[in-house]
Amino acid sequence: MHRTMHRVIAALAMATIGLLVWHHYGMERVIDLTARPDVRRDVMDDRWMGGTSRVTLERRGHAMTMRCQLARTIDWPACKYQFAISDTGAGIDLSEFESVTFDVSYRGPGRRSLRLMVLNYEPDMSTLDNPMSQKVNEVEFEVPASGIVRVPLNVLHTATWWIDYMKVPLDGTDMRIDNVTRVELLTGATSAGGEHVIELRSLQFHGKWITSDEMYMGLMAAWILCAVSWPVLAALQLRRELGDSGRRLALLGEINAALQLEARELVEQANTDPLTGALNRQGLRTALMSTASLLASPMAVVFADIDHFKRVNDGHGHDTGDAVLRAFAAAIHAEIRSNDRLVRWGGEEFLIVCPATGAEQARQLAEKLRATLHRAAWPAGLSVTASFGIAARAPDEDIGAVIKRADEALYAAKAAGRDCVVVDGATPAPEAWAPQPSGRHYD
Numbered sequence: 001m002h003r004t005m006h007r008v009i010a011a012l013a014m015a016t017i018g019l020l021v022w023h024h025y026g027m028e029r030v031i032d033l034t035a036r037p038d039v040r041r042d043v044m045d046d047r048w049m050g051g052t053s054r055v056t057l058e059r060r061g062h063a064m065t066m067r068c069q070l071a072r073t074i075d076w077p078a079c080k081y082q083f084a085i086s087d088t089g090a091g092i093d094l095s096e097f098e099s100v101t102f103d104v105s106y107r108g109p110g111r112r113s114l115r116l117m118v119l120n121y122e123p124d125m126s127t128l129d130n131p132m133s134q135k136v137n138e139v140e141f142e143v144p145a146s147g148i149v150r151v152p153l154n155v156l157h158t159a160t161w162w163i164d165y166m167k168v169p170l171d172g173t174d175m176r177i178d179n180v181t182r183v184e185l186l187t188g189a190t191s192a193g194g195e196h197v198i199e200l201r202s203l204q205f206h207g208k209w210i211t212s213d214e215m216y217m218g219l220m221a222a223w224i225l226c227a228v229s230w231p232v233l234a235a236l237q238l239r240r241e242l243g244d245s246g247r248r249l250a251l252l253g254e255i256n257a258a259l260q261l262e263a264r265e266l267v268e269q270a271n272t273d274p275l276t277g278a279l280n281r282q283g284l285r286t287a288l289m290s291t292a293s294l295l296a297s298p299m300a301v302v303f304a305d306i307d308h309f310k311r312v313n314d315g316h317g318h319d320t321g322d323a324v325l326r327a328f329a330a331a332i333h334a335e336i337r338s339n340d341r342l343v344r345w346g347g348e349e350f351l352i353v354c355p356a357t358g359a360e361q362a363r364q365l366a367e368k369l370r371a372t373l374h375r376a377a378w379p380a381g382l383s384v385t386a387s388f389g390i391a392a393r394a395p396d397e398d399i400g401a402v403i404k405r406a407d408e409a410l411y412a413a414k415a416a417g418r419d420c421v422v423v424d425g426a427t428p429a430p431e432a433w434a435p436q437p438s439g440r441h442y443d
């Protein structure tokens with residue numbers, strides 16, 4: 001943003017300098033009365049006022065030559081060029097013009113002077129039926145024998161004879177050239193009698209397309225706008241940046257939350273057996289490390305192993321075997337407490353870690369599970385039983401050692417004929433030798 005503003009200021013500075021130079025040396029607007037097709041050009045002598053001067057006109061292209069036999073037989077004898085711009089009262093605005101130039105040659109007796117009259121139509125005092133009612137602004141100036149004369153327009157003044165004639169109040173006597181309908185160039189007021197030959201090659205009004213005042217006002221407005229807009233733009237930029245960083249923060253928050261969720265899911269996946277949803281060995285390790293109460297005495301471990309599971313796979317296919325494993329884990333999960341942990345130890349072998357549980361309680365749990373398996377409905381109409389080995393943890397005993405003892409008890413249960421519960425170091429409960437349940441069994 002700052003770079004943009006610097007560029008704007010540099011551009012504005014260059015535009016300012018360029019405009020000032022251009023305004024000073026160029027930007028010129030010219031109205032050429034000797035060339036404009038809508039201007040009627042003519043000459044006139046003083047016979048209409050009772051004088052006896054005589055005038056003739058020769059034209060050569062845009063150049064005009066007025067031959068005037070000036071006769072001083074009246075008070076104000078004169079010959080003149082007349083440039084009629086408008087007969088309707090709708091003239092041209094010369095108020096923004098600065099000067100008028102005459103490319104002229106003058107041959108004649110006495111002083112070489114000319115009078116410029118600029119007639120301004122002002123609706124509050126001028127009427128179309130009386131040409132004299134237009135305000136007469138005039139100035140008299142010396143001219144060389146031949147050359148260009150430049151007359152500044154601000155030396156024009158309202159003719160006193162016209163003010164007298166029109167009886168204009170004081171506040172209406174200011175020089176105005178904002179609605180010029182006629183321009184006249186006359187012989188001087190005191191020109192000597194005799195022949196005056198005046199060749200006029202051009203009569204041009206010069207001004208600028210933009211007045212100095214307009215230009216300075218415009219430049220000032222541009223600089224003020226620039227100065228005011230700087231802090232406003234800076235504030236807007238700041239707001240946009242704040243909004244952007246807010247949005248970035250929100251996005252980062254969302255990404256963070258998604259990553260956390262993903263990380264949680266990954267941890268869960270790493271700790272869970274995908275087939276049964278039970279913990280895997282890594283899951284048990286994590287649970288033991290994060291939940292100290294799991295090992296609080298008394299605690300027991302129950303090993304459960306599906307009997308003759310190989311026959312399920314062999315007889316009904318691996319998919320049915322998987323379904324049995326899922327149903328087995330679900331049946332056990334439904335029976336254990338929420339603070340017990342079910343772990344798939346491998347294959348068809350499961351471990352139940354039971355905190356705050358003694359050997360007898362664990363045995364009762366295993367019996368309950370055994371009965372549940374008997375009652376459960378299994379895929380493909382199968383009957384599924386399991387053998388259970390139990391070990392209770394001695395104070396300060398390593399968990400690995402407890403699991404090993406439970407495994408040995410399980411081995412004993414298998415050896416004892418399966419579908420029974422064996423407690424490590426204890427005589428298996430009488431139910432361990434209970435008769436086989438009815439229904440299909442793989443023996």
Ligand SMILES: Nc1nc2c(ncn2[C@@H]2O[C@H](COP(=O)(O)OP(=O)(O)OP(=O)(O)O)[C@@H](O)[C@H]2O)c(=O)[nH]1
Pocket residue numbers: 275305306307308309310311313317318319320321322325346347348414418
């Ligand atoms: N469908 C399926 N079978 C599995 C999976 N993991 C292990 N098994 C099978 O489980 C069977 C285990 O067989 P064994 O170790 O002989 O045990 P068993 O047939 O249950 O016999 P006992 O334990 O002595 O009653 C093997 O055939 C393994 O292929 C599993 O994820 N899905």
